[in-house]
Amino acid sequence: MRKNYHHGDLRRRMVAEARLALVRNPDPSALSIRELARRIGVSQNAPYRHFPDRDHLLDALAAVGYEEAAAGLAERSVEGITAVADVWDTMARREPGLAALMQRSVPGGEVELASRAWLAEVVRAIELEVGGEDPERLVRRAIGCWAAVLGMTTLSRGGLLAGLDEWMVPGSADLARRVVVRR
Amino acid sequence: MRKNYHHGDLRRRMVAEARLALVRNPDPSALSIRELARRIGVSQNAPYRHFPDRDHLLDALAAVGYEEAAAGLAERSVEGITAVADVWDTMARREPGLAALMQRSVPGGEVELASRAWLAEVVRAIELEVGGEDPERLVRRAIGCWAAVLGMTTLSRGGLLAGLDEWMVPGSADLARRVVVRR
DNA sequence: GGCAAATGTATACAGTGACTACATAATGCT
DNA sequence: AGCATTATGTAGTCACTGTATACATTTGCC
Numbered sequence: 001m002r003k004n005y006h007h008g009d010l011r012r013r014m015v016a017e018a019r020l021a022l023v024r025n026p027d028p029s030a031l032s033i034r035e036l037a038r039r040i041g042v043s044q045n046a047p048y049r050h051f052p053d054r055d056h057l058l059d060a061l062a063a064v065g066y067e068e069a070a071a072g073l074a075e076r077s078v079e080g081i082t083a084v085a086d087v088w089d090t091m092a093r094r095e096p097g098l099a100a101l102m103q104r105s106v107p108g109g110e111v112e113l114a115s116r117a118w119l120a121e122v123v124r125a126i127e128l129e130v131g132g133e134d135p136e137r138l139v140r141r142a143i144g145c146w147a148a149v150l151g152m153t154t155l156s157r158g159g160l161l162a163g164l165d166e167w168m169v170p171g172s173a174d175l176a177r178r179v180v181v182r183r
Numbered sequence: 184m185r186k187n188y189h190h191g192d193l194r195r196r197m198v199a200e201a202r203l204a205l206v207r208n209p210d211p212s213a214l215s216i217r218e219l220a221r222r223i224g225v226s227q228n229a230p231y232r233h234f235p236d237r238d239h240l241l242d243a244l245a246a247v248g249y250e251e252a253a254a255g256l257a258e259r260s261v262e263g264i265t266a267v268a269d270v271w272d273t274m275a276r277r278e279p280g281l282a283a284l285m286q287r288s289v290p291g292g293e294v295e296l297a298s299r300a301w302l303a304e305v306v307r308a309i310e311l312e313v314g315g316e317d318p319e320r321l322v323r324r325a326i327g328c329w330a331a332v333l334g335m336t337t338l339s340r341g342g343l344l345a346g347l348d349e350w351m352v353p354g355s356a357d358l359a360r361r362v363v364v365r366r
Numbered sequence: 367g368g369c370a371a372a373t374g375t376a377t378a379c380a381g382t383g384a385c386t387a388c389a390t391a392a393t394g395c396t
Numbered sequence: 397a398g399c400a401t402t403a404t405g406t407a408g409t410c411a412c413t414g415t416a417t418a419c420a421t422t423t424g425c426c
Contacts, residue, residue, distance in 0.1 A: 007374080029212035032413065043375045045415085050373090054414065105342040115343050140351060143344065144331070144362065151334025152327075158287040160298050161326070167319055170327040175364070179331045182361040183352060190405080215382065226406045228384085233404090237383065 007042055011050040011060075014040070018061050022097030028058060031097075059109040062101040065091065066114035073121040080129030084122050085149045085173035092153035099153060122146055136183070144179040148172065190225055194233040194243075197223070201244050205280030211241060214280075242292040245284040248274065249297035252285075256304040263312025264364060267305055268332045272359035275336040282340065286333075305329055313366065328364050335359040 007013065017036045022028065033054055034044045051057040072087045079086075092099035105111040123142040127133075130141065152172040155161050161169055190196065200219045205211065216237055217227045234240040255270045262269075275282035288294040306325040310316075313324065336359045338344050348356040 010373080033415095034413065045376085046374055048415075103337050103341045103343075105345065107342060107345060111343075112345075136351065139347075143338070143347075143351075143358070144335075147334030147338050147362070148327070148331045149334070150337060151330030151332070154286055154333060154337065155326070155330050159290060160286075160288045160294075162288065162290060162295075164326075168322045168326060170323045170330075172330075175327040175330065178327070178365040180363045180365060181335075181358060182363055193404080216384095217382065227382095228407085229405055231384075 007040070007046070010040070010042060010046060014047050014050060014057060015061050015064060018057060019064070019095070019098065022061075022101075023095060026095075026097035026100065028097055028101055031058070033057065055106065056109070058101055059106050059111055061098065062104070063110035063114040065095075065098045065102045066111060066118045070114070070118040070121045073118070073125060077121060077125040077128060080125050081145060081177050082173045084125050084145055085171075085176050088146075088149045089153060089172055092157055096157045099157060103150070103154075119143070119146065140181040140183065144181045145176040148176040148179040190223070190229070193223070193225060193229060197230050197233060197240060198244050198247060201240055202247070202278070202281065205244075205284075206278060209278075209280035209283065211280055211284055214241070216240065238289065239292070241284055242289050242294055244281065245287070246293035246297040248278075248281045248285045249294060249301045253297070253301040253304045256301070256308060260304060260308035261311060263308055264328050264332075264362075265360065267308050267328055268335075268359045268362055271329075271332045272336050272357060275340055275359075279340050282336065286337075302326070302329065324364065324366070331362050331364055332359050335362050 014036055017040055018031060021031050021036060021039075025031075031054075033047050037044045037047055047057070051060070069087055069091055072091075073083060076083045076087075102111070102115075105115055119139075119142060122145060123138055126142050126145060127138055130138075133141070149172045152170070152175060156169070197219055200223055201214060204214050204219060204222075208214075214237075216230050220227045220230055230240070234243070252270055252274055255274075256266060259266050259270075271282075285294070285298075288298055302325060305328060306321055309325045309328060310321055313321075316324070339348065339356060339358055344356075344358070348358060352358075352361075
């Protein structure tokens with residue numbers, strides 16, 4: 001009889017609220033399904049109708065991160081590698097918790113596809129900058145670039161570079177440009 | 184009157200047992216203080232005499248990881264960046280859970296010093312490879328190299344490259360060992 | 367209109383980190 | 397040696413978590 005017995009959009013709402021929670025506290029392991037449900041105003045078990053368990057919620061959120069990153073890169077891939085570094089850096093700085101989630105892809109999960117879309121976009125950006133290399137080399141460069149940027153943001157987000165002087169830390173765009181994967 | 188009321192070496196034992204637990208299950212958030220205590224045969228609260236909370240235990244373990252990595256690199260730093268990649272990748276492959284811990288440094292924690300020792304060793308390795316560069320560039324290169332290798336192992340350990348690696352390089356997935364940072 | 371599927375609620379359980387109060391052993395001072 | 401202090405253990409408790417099971421309501425389809 002109640003008007004809002006059914007929420008109507010709980011799945012999407014959970015993902016959004018999880019994202020907010022990660023902004024308040026970037027540690028993904030501190031994220032609680034019950035608290036999200038409470039905050040949304042729904043019973044503590046309702047979320048389980050949409051996600052088999054906690055990990056699947058995190059996976060869905062990480063996928064959103066990759067989708068946004070890919071879209072952001074697509075908009076400005078004219079700029080090449082700089083754009084790759086910039087897009088990832090900005091995301092990692094604004095939402096460190098989200099960035100942390102994006103380091104893991106469960107096989108069969110949503111991240112699997114979304115991260116591939118991101119990688120494709122990186123390949124496109126690299127191609128624009130370095131011109132017509134053979135495709136395999138291109139992909140390897142893209143992976144190297146992604147790894148370099150990811151590594152730099154991981155180091156600084158984790159505080160591993162805290163206290164080091166500014167001049168000691170390489171710019172991630174420069175680094176990304178110099179990293180190459182041998183075959 | 185019992186013989187073993189005091190364990191005698193509980194702190195070290197906890198770290199060792201935590202490491203084992205991470206080998207059984209690489210997810211650090213699944214690691215339980217109580218279970219470790221149970222396994223050691225000590226009361227569930229005894230560990231708290233040695234670690235103010237769970238995070239400090241993880242920090243201590245991560246520090247051990249950095250110490251070993253630094254020592255391992257010192258033994259073979261003649262080889263330059265490849266040795267860096269090799270040492271890190273081997274560690275990350277054998278103990279992914281430990282590698283995950285090593286992405287975070289609490290200010291004032293043990294990782295802060297240990298990771299600096301590791302970085303110093305990386306600088307040494309890079310210096311051997313590229314010869315006498317000016318110190319600033321050297322440190323930047325070292326950090327960049329660390330980041331690239333870390334990023335690479337994170338990508339493959341996280342499954343983000345699943346399905347791609349064997350496509351790119353028939354037979355072997357040890358991408359990190361093939362990372363090159365150009366000057 | 368009625369019935370099945372989707373989506374919500376209520377309740378319960380075992381496990382956790384962490385706190386407090388207390389017990390015992392080890393250490394060091396006199 | 398004797399004794400007080402400190403280090404290190406135990407016991408018991410609390411609020412909280414993920415998740416399972418059983419039941420209720422709503423929605424959508426024939």
